[in-house]
Amino acid sequence: MKSKHLKISFGLFWALCMIFVMSPASFAETVSSPELSSYTFMVYLNGTDLESEDQGDGTVAGAGSNDLDEMMAIGSEPGVLNVVVQTGGTKQWRNTSISPETNQRWYIKNNEMELIEDVGQVNMAEPETLKDFIIWTATEYPAEKYVLALWNHGGGAHGGYAHDELFEDKSTLSLADIRTALEQASGQSGIAFELIGFDACLMATIETAYIVSPFTKYFIGSEETEPGHGWNYTPIFQKILDDPTISGDKLGEAIAQGFREQALEWDTADETTLSVINAKKIGPVIEALEALVSKAGTDIDEPAAYVEFAKGRNKAEDYGNSGGAHGDSTDMVDIGNLAKQLQNQHPEETSNIISALNNAVVFNLTPPEKKPNATGLTVYLPCKDKEGFEDKLTNYKEINFSPVYTEFIEKYGQIVVSDTTGVELEDSNPASTSDQENSTAGSSNILSSAASAYNGEDITLPSKSFSNSNIRVINFNKPVDANTIFINENIYITNDKNGTSTPFLIEKYELTDNNTKLTLTTKDYFEPGETYSIYIKKDISSKEIKSTDGKTLKDNYKMVFTIISEDRFEIKIKESDISKVNMIYSVLGQYYDNNTKIRFLGMDNDVDFDETTGIVRDNFDGTWVQLGGQFVSLFLMDENDGKYSYSVPIKLNGQDMDLQIIYDTNTETTSILGAWKGIDPDTGLSDRNIIKLKAGDIITPMFYSYDLVTDKDEDIPGEPFTVQDPTKLELQGDYLPQGEYLYGFYIEDIAQNDTCSEFVDISLLD
Template identity: 30%
Template sequence: MRFIGWALSLILISTALSPVPQQVDAAGKDDYTLMVYMVGSDLESGSGFASKDLREMMKVGSTQKTNVIVETGGSNQWSEKGISNKYNQRWLVNKGKLKLLKKLENRDMGKSSTLSDFITWTVNNYPSKKYAIVFWNHGSGAVQGYGADELHNYNALRLNELRQAFETARKKTNVQFDLIGFDACLMASLEIGQLLQPYGKYLVASEELEPGHGWNYTPIVNAIAKNGAITGDRLGKVILDGFKKQSQAEETAEDITLSVVDLAKLNPVVTVFRDLVKAMSADVGKVEQVKWIAKQRYITEDYGDMGGEGSSDMADLADLAANLSARYPKQSAAVAKAIKNAVKHNLNSPGNAKAQGISIYFPAKDKKNFKRNLNIYDRYDINPTYETFLGSYINHLLKKKSGIKFNNATPRAKKEVAPAGYGSTVEVKVNQEQATSIVDVRGVLSQAVSGAKDKVRLLGIQGDHVGLDAKSGTIRGRWANAWPTLGGEYVPMKELNKQGNYVTYAIPAKLNDKDMELIVLFNQSGQSYEVLGGWHGIDAETGVADRNLTPIQPGDKLTLMYPEYDKQTSQTKMVAGKTFVVPQGLQVETKPLAKGKYAYGFYLTDYTQQSVLSDLTPIK
């Protein structure tokens, strides 16, 4: 009886704290209700990005016939006044202010029941002719899914949990969304589109990582307020245009993607992709064909792989089909055509020039987690034919234990007159069978460590001026007599990807004593570098990709971190260079190499993701 009395008291208190939402007029339904499922996480507690977006919504707010309903939670701290980290709260966004509609217990926003309850409650209390829902937070692609609740061990909604939440809400309300959007990274995939197809008309999401500022909500809310009958594709175009414009203002537009996908036209993509998979499946037992498929996947534009630990292994599906077209021309052409028909609007950028709107999970780089990720992916049971292919394909990759071996491990410099600005050609050889296994060849420039005879500091791993002759097994490269510097120090640059005239590099560093990688975009035409910001990478435990590129500000402390290679032990560890204070107008500048002891070698990766560093030969 004491327990019942205590429970009744809690119910009465909760009712007193939770204002009853205003119902729609007696005539029936409002025109439009926009739901925002806002998992604040570290994006809010660290940078206040969620509160900034709420303020963008409040510039317009709800109207008599349109509603903007937000559920907040999942963050240790909120910047916007009135939002608590102790409760989940539901808000009606009005012009200039938030109106509290309901206060809930501290719920895990990574649970399907939390999401389905939000959808069901909103539909019941704000019935409308049209609905849209936006998922605000982190995204991690087709394997790890969406969200990272900071208050509940960074729990996320995996794809099967998203499906369960939508299905539960539909059974209770029969709701159908005009638009389902992810203001999050890596969620514009075929798998996610298939999963959401029964519940919505259009998907708006990004193939690549999103900058921390995310979407601009003022034009989104304004478009609904002005036209409650706006269609999902037109609203999607408003989202895309607003995102692009804000990214230009925030100077993040060099590395963004966003697409609007017509979910009604996704079935043809699924069908023709299945045909392509069947053709690849017939070849998966043949070593040379597997090597070839792996090479085509390796050169495909992919996302969430910016030099840190781990990779989302999400690849652009149209670019993958184009790379596979030499062996599977009919199936690849059908995939490209179906994607073009399904993607209503598409935004890409210099850093992601081949992004065409729909990605696919295709394991390629995160070898350590191939098995774990495939086990998760299999449970979704979205594309059974493809899942079977991936199982056979990954087993083949993991079965190969031995990596590349050099015929002569020490590269040799040719006696020649080198072009201006470059050193002589250096060569090394592998046998032909090994050569056909190689998917990536990089040149490595190193600098001797003062006072340490057997240690060198690796300055860069780059693909420029390096090539492989697969017939002879000869690898040739030459080094530049100048090198990029930051704060007067040579930078340890690793090439991540090359798209057209643009090359993306990662520079390991500590920014204000926090480990990061500086992401730098190089314009080959203009021979200029742009520091996009600092990136934390992908969390090894949760698989969550850092959405925020941290700006580098004047006055910040910056320490470049160098891979230091010990020739005796063949081990590499990270060591700190000099720490300097970031000046106004920080720039990467190319300067001639200073006099000193340097060495050059090669870093090779085979199709099973086994890598090897050759010996390093002294150079002048």
């Protein structure tokens, strides 16, 4: 038996040898390693609502499917580029080849997706899932260089990245989870990345760079929220095919450039930030940051130093700030801009931060209009979200970022949270205890004159006004010649201060009410107590109103008037609290329903604040902002060099949104960025979709309302309107309708405490 067994075994062995000899190709395929490519590009595509959200027309958003289309426009090329994608995390895919019931791994070819493996339904927000994808891809598709793109929502340092909408816990892949996945993948496979990037919002943080720095040469991410289209993968892959030896920093730059070019096509360029970081140069930035907070951490024990540091923090540029009616904040602040705001207090430390940051940031997209101070990296520093500080701190400590910095933000955050007093006010002025009456043509900034004879005599015109107006309204007792009025050389205004006549530049005129009412707008402002002269040419045939030297004034009618100061609503902040003021807003409300309810029209910063005396005065002129011909509730978010960012709560086609708007006072132009849902309260992740307005959209302005009888509040709709041409939609001021209004001041201090003044009732009359 034994010899027979040996004989059979020998026969089998001989047969197998013959097969291998006869089929060398089959043998090579069985035992050889996969072909080594120049690049393997991994995309961890966690679809969530970016893919599945219902668009209201029977379709889904399909942002992930759109990016897959961009990938397939180029696809893989054997020996050069492998494009490998894992899909999952969403309830429905627009690309029907992908199953929402399971996670799948795909090899992307030109115009084709090849399903390689089905791994079952696993949570895309678990580090184990990410680790397995990295190891599997590195094993199956080895390359000289690897890229990992993490695709989904982002929430900054404490919010992490992505949640899986197929799982109810709403947990995200935290930075600590990402480190775990990368550590285990690196330990088990030996993989090192050329570039790790986040095609997601708010992930260009120094904490993220710190987490990925042991595993990659370069890192790319966005400081601000990303528009829904995200990166453009077509030019990225083409760049690799054109230059298979391309380095991670140059590839990152190509990603950023393609991102901006697509944003220009999609009209989202005002929202785009993207920076490429040399991960090996993050250490000096952290060291410089530690030096700053070590010094500041000692200084803030002194109240004055705390106030100055907090002022700098409040002024520095923030990211992921919902504000408006759906207020929330990630408290992620630009590191370079923070250093700039603190440079007077800590010149050496902030200079070192800026120098180290410039060395680490190898490419930074030109900052957009929305966030002009983006320098490449943010850091978590408590400010606006006092209520969420403890939860954010707990998440933050799990990162194991710099112990020095973590200790500082815990100390500083606790000081801010415990500071609950707010600023105190002196006794209100008499205007706060009595009603004010204003006409919509003669209140606040509008200077209104009494009717006067147009007879060529010197006339002193009584005028009541608030100061700093540049508008003059003149009422005539008979019609005037429109041709006379509307020729530029026919009107001349001088300020007769100190016996001299300084000419005013007139910007525009308006003759109304059957040619009996003239409204002049000047470049300069009329001031209380000053005397002015207006010269108007008698008729067209008479001589010029002024000679070339601008001094000879003859053959014209002359009117002299003196601006008389009128009481303005004012408050006074206690001297000891003046330095603690961060922002002062005017708040306007409108009575309705027989004056039993108030709807609030919003907040603006058009107030006069004397930082020496602490006096705050109103600039209310009887007007408010309209959009699409309807008054809206307006909330000021921030201001940079005359560019004001506003948030307007609306319903867009029935969905609650905040309309993001920038108004440039330098050019008097409006930029409507789009509608945004803000920060998800369950996941802490920022909505990536800034929805552009289109013709046919229905906008319903929303207002916060308070019932004086029941002591209850609610959000109420205003008058809806349909967008005709979104490019012509602008913020425009207009006079409020006749009625009863409420006006007051809202003061925010450096610790985000709010103080409300007494409110005054204002009657606006036709």
